[in-house]
Amino acid sequence: MASMNDVATRAGVSIATVSRVLNNNGNVNEATRAKINKAIKDLKYQPSRVAKRLRSKSISSNLLGVLIPDIENPFYVDVLRGIEELAYNNNYAIIMCNFGQDEKKEKLYLEILQSEAIDGLIVAPAREDDPLLKKMVKDGLPVVCVDRGLKDSNVDVVLVDNVTGAFTAVDYLIKSGYKRIAYIAGLVEIPSSLLREKGYRKALEANGIPFEKELVRFGDSKHKSGVELCEELLKLTNPPDAIFTGNNLITLGALETIHKRKLRIPEDIAIVGFDDMQWSSSLNPPLTAVRQPAIEIGKRAVELLIQRIQDPERSCIQMTLNTQLIERSSS
Amino acid sequence: MASMNDVATRAGVSIATVSRVLNNNGNVNEATRAKINKAIKDLKYQPSRVAKRLRSKSISSNLLGVLIPDIENPFYVDVLRGIEELAYNNNYAIIMCNFGQDEKKEKLYLEILQSEAIDGLIVAPAREDDPLLKKMVKDGLPVVCVDRGLKDSNVDVVLVDNVTGAFTAVDYLIKSGYKRIAYIAGLVEIPSSLLREKGYRKALEANGIPFEKELVRFGDSKHKSGVELCEELLKLTNPPDAIFTGNNLITLGALETIHKRKLRIPEDIAIVGFDDMQWSSSLNPPLTAVRQPAIEIGKRAVELLIQRIQDPERSCIQMTLNTQLIERSSS
DNA sequence: TGATGCAATGTAAACGTTTTCATGCAGAAA
DNA sequence: TTTCTGCATGAAAACGTTTACATTGCATCA
Structure with a gap:
């Protein structure tokens, strides 16, 4: 895989300039910009999301965590579908974790997600007062809860009535x-x-x-x-x-x-x-x-999460969606 | 988050020694090992999977990609369940991607996965001769195909008959x-x-x-x-x-x-x-x-993938599982 | 006693980015 | 001409690991 260094060498510039072109920040001459873009194409260069993530927590590295209780349940699968769709549209990848109502497994997954330096987390927590989760929120991780809330914490929540x-x-x-x-x-x-x-x-x-x-x-x-x-x-x-x-x-x-x-x-x-x-x-x-509007729950959650990633100070929102009774013939 | 440096400082050693303790390689004195382990506990230190992954592609950083065609389909959900279960047991996290039979989306996800430096990939490819996927295999990414094969490539395959x-x-x-x-x-x-x-x-x-x-x-x-x-x-x-x-x-x-x-x-x-x-x-x-034994397909795929990650030279396996006719009353 | 080896540890480079600071150079202002 | 401003770029540090290599001290051996 070509790295930024390869691009810089081929274009005859320094990596700093390449970075400027990629992120569209700072001034860079039109001619050099062209040279660099050509080099990028020639080498099929793709930035490493890993390096990005390591370097700066400040800038989004486009990775979200999703932690759900039970992938066997079609409801959560639909929520996941909603999440996946909107995340993809916003160029986020998702790490999917399924804890199967097992608190120990949930804890382990939370640790992994933390260690993966995700930008944000969508979770249906096992317990409303999950201490590890609360700590992660306090430490600044953007979190949106779906289907269930989290007590006393600074999180957005998407629920149904x-x-x-x-x-x-x-x-x-x-x-x-x-x-x-x-x-x-x-x-x-x-x-x-x-x-x-x-x-x-x-x-x-x-x-x-x-x-x-x-x-x-x-x-x-x-x-x-x-x-x-x-x-x-x-x-x-x-x-x-x-x-x-x-x-x-x-x-x-x-x-x-x-x-x-x-x-x-x-x-x-x-x-x-x-x-x-x-x-x-x-x-x-x-x-x-x-x-339950499961897909919409997922979409709303991603929407709120991305907003929060972009503006961590925004005050919290609790969103309650309505359910709908579908009358068929089992009753 | 505490880093290795913090641990090293607190234990009064260098990061190299900490690394040795963590990875159980090289010799380290029992007393210092104890000191370091104490520091790790005190600081609740957790290694950064991101840094690990950046530093050495050689060592497994425990992240797998899963790329499936359609999360709406309960069959793939079951495959995913199998994958998740066995991956978790082996301390792997998974990045879940759903391309919905959209080749463009598949390509984008493959690029993302590559850029995330995953250790291996489980995929049900959109096309049997997917050029990008074939290139990634050739470049050394361990890949297992499920449900569908990949032509002319060095991959393991798990299918049903x-x-x-x-x-x-x-x-x-x-x-x-x-x-x-x-x-x-x-x-x-x-x-x-x-x-x-x-x-x-x-x-x-x-x-x-x-x-x-x-x-x-x-x-x-x-x-x-x-x-x-x-x-x-x-x-x-x-x-x-x-x-x-x-x-x-x-x-x-x-x-x-x-x-x-x-x-x-x-x-x-x-x-x-x-x-x-x-x-x-x-x-x-x-x-x-x-x-179809969907969950088992998922499990086998992870099994083969981990084997291949550990031994990239192992010759390829094509595994065919049997189906079973369940007679009920719709026929 | 001096060489040898080994255990225990440290130093520093490397992975691929972002970002701060420095620098060179051109044109404008004095 | 000299000084100043600002654009364009580069150098280098930093993120948190792994790892090759270097160093130390101590025991062993001839």
């Missing part, structure tokens, strides 16, 4: 005539699990239905726990007539259980899921779902 | 009594589209069924083309009684069309898809599918 989203779904079920509505939640330590429970409770309350503890089950946000918790619910003496599932994977797990038991949807049991998927309409039956 | 996979699916349809079997393929320039067509033809031939051109449609490997091409097929004067779909997204698209037309599966039309998904059993009806 989980409470309203859940409320709408459950309210819709009640208005459709269902009486006993269960909620299969994700990990209890994830804020969105709790916020969705809050929406669930609010909807019950607004419709004068008593809250029943046995109808709410917290699991681990994965497919398997959807399968198992749904099984538990259906085994109740007085089983639910509708289920509100807390995320994508839980929904798919619950569907698996329902199908295995040969129950009809929605006659025997209705289901509304949090998170829509591209193929929700191809499910059996087409799934009624609360849609 | 597309021909047999398709053969098995179509043969199964025929044996089940279907007579007019259509094939909705992906992009015509992607090798796997053609290999699966080959398997399709072989199965027809083996069962004495004539090949009919109108039953094979090539699209762009995406959801939308699944929708449209399925529509075209169903509109034929003499429509198929079964469809073999060329990938995940096409399958989901085709299902959408079939559902929209209120056709019964498999009574009115049967369907077998290439690529299984975690939620295939929750589809309507549960989908018969050719399963």
Whole structure:
């Protein structure tokens, strides 16, 4: 790989001048600029992002970190798609890290990202008070949180309105005539699990239905726990007539259980899921779902992050996007 | 961030000795080693991967590139999962790039990856004779291709047996009594589209069924083309009684069309898809599918890549994994 | 005793940039 | 003519590592 030195030699100038041409700063004579540009072309010179990054943290070296909890979950994949698209448009590359809800792994990835000298980080933190993450923010790393916030820290946040989203779904079920509505939640330590429970409770309350503890089950946000918790619910003496599932994977797990038991949807049991998927309409039956604008979440996050990289002093923004209930025929 | 210099100063030694301790090479006195380790802990020192990478290409700086065609496709997401898992276990970080079948974008990403001085690359190339990629291989970058090969180049390849996979699916349809079997393929320039067509033809031939051109449609490997091409097929004067779909997204698209037309599966039309998904059993009806071991493809690729990084002279391996027909009730 | 070798450590160059400071030279102002 | 200004460029340090080479001190050996 040709280096700046090679270019300088070939053009008969010093590397300083080459740098000036590349970064369009300082004065440089038209003739020499031409010579240098020719040399760059001839040698197919490409600046080393690594050297750039090492030399100056001040100037952007165009590398972002993305740290997400679970790449198995189509929701995060969509967020990632949004991130990737906008990052690419702004000439940023991304280091993708997936910590699978494992805090130790998250910590290790944070250390790696720090050591890679990224310009900024988009993260859905495992815990709202992650100490390492908070420290990195305090040390000046531009950070945007998605899907979950970070307590007491100077970060931008992009969220959806989980409470309203859940409320709408459950309210819709009640208005459709269902009486006993269960909620299969994700990990209890994830804020969105709790916020969705809050929406669930609010909807019950607004419709004068008593809250029943046995109808709410917290699991681990994965497919398997959807399968198992749904099984538990259906085994109740007085089983639910509708289920509100807390995320994508839980929904798919619950569907698996329902199908295995040969129950009809929605006659025997209705289901509304949090998170829509591209193929929700191809499910059996087409799934009624609360849609999160996942791709837009990703895009907004990159937008905010780049702004913050350019202006670290800008005051923080908490952005809340709306969800949308997509009515199909599972309810 | 503390640097090696800080550590050296605090321990009262030179940076060279610190480096020796860190990399466990050369002799160093037990007492000084202890002093240095203490200083490292005290300062929470973390080596800069960037500086490491800049300094020596010879030693691995633990960064891999992953360049995939389409992050919307659950198959590639699974491959990515496999890659991420094994990379993490080996202390590698990955730069994830998604080129969305756009050759220009692929080129740009390759340039970025080169400029990031990655240790190795896992790629599903847009074209089998990608000149830039071939050049990078020739220049010594360790590369493993997944899902698709690279002509005439010194790379390891991890593939599945597309021909047999398709053969098995179509043969199964025929044996089940279907007579007019259509094939909705992906992009015509992607090798796997053609290999699966080959398997399709072989199965027809083996069962004495004539090949009919109108039953094979090539699209762009995406959801939308699944929708449209399925529509075209169903509109034929003499429509198929079964469809073999060329990938995940096409399958989901085709299902959408079939559902929209209120056709019964498999009574009115049967369907077998290439690529299984975690939620295939929750589809309507549960989908018969050719399963590719996507996660294992990712893992094997990392395995081969790390081997090649450690031993660039090792002769190349072409690894072919088997597919598996998962019989459910869509056929 | 003087040479030899080895263990332990240090010095400094190198990787490819950015950036500060210095320098040369031309034209303008005095 | 002399001094000043400003444009165009170069020299060199710095970022945080690795690594080839040099140095020191001490034990061993003939």
